[in-house]
Amino acid sequence: MSVTTVLFDLDGTLLPMDLDEYLNLYLSNLAKKVEPLGYDKKEFISNLLSATEFMVRNDGKRTNEEIFWQKFAEIYGNKVYEHKSVIDSFYENEYNLSKTVCGYDQRASETVSYLKNGGFELVCATNPLFPDIAMRSRLSWAGVDEKMFSLITSYENSHYSKPFPGYFLEILEKINKKPEECVMVGNDVSEDMPAKNTGMNVFLLTNCLINKKDEDISLYPHGDYCDLIEYIEKL
DSSP states (O other): OOOOEEEEOTBTTTBOBOHHHHHHHHHHHHHHHHGGGTOOHHHHHHHHHHHHHHHHTOOSSSOHHHHHHHHHHHHHOTHHHHTHHHHHHHHHTGGGGGGGGBOOOHHHHHHHHHHHHTTOEEEEOOOSOSOHHHHHHHHHHTTOOGGGOSEEOOTTTOSOOTTSHHHHHHHHHHHTOOGGGEEEEESBHHHHGGGGGGTOEEEEEOTTOBOTTOOOGGGSOEESHHHHHHHHHHO
């Protein structure tokens, strides 16, 4: 079966970044935003990460958004729901300051455009731990037009997270594709390459490689954007 669809990770794939540097700035700015509401900055960051980890283990019965806010409310009480609009405002405004620690690679937008013009369906398959507006902001930082994608995964529309099979299978269900029709492109060996276990083709983009377990990357097709195009055309 011919490949019809390409799934792109975002952080470190379409958008070059040092993940730790990005997270430090993002979390610091968010904590500053909510501090006037009575939240201790250090404690808030710790609890946010705990709620995020809880969300990562979602069993699929509710959206990631619902799971996250349930856990956050367990920690802080129902007052957090009253402050959700402030946090939403952060993603619309101050969140964009995080762009300053991210890179830019023109080949990302060129590759996306090349594939879209070639008739491929494209999905932005970034780990759905953020609101939709944050995903679209990061695409804009990368210089990639969000309209290129038929689906952008976010915590509002997803019931699983990477690297669990349910995340990739839910995408297949949403876009009505078979796994062998798809290629998952990402830079994280542990989070993106497990798509292979669902029957998808995979490609490891090595520009901002994350390989926490020091796996043998020769197990996967890998390389830069030129290698990716060549790989897809061979398929």
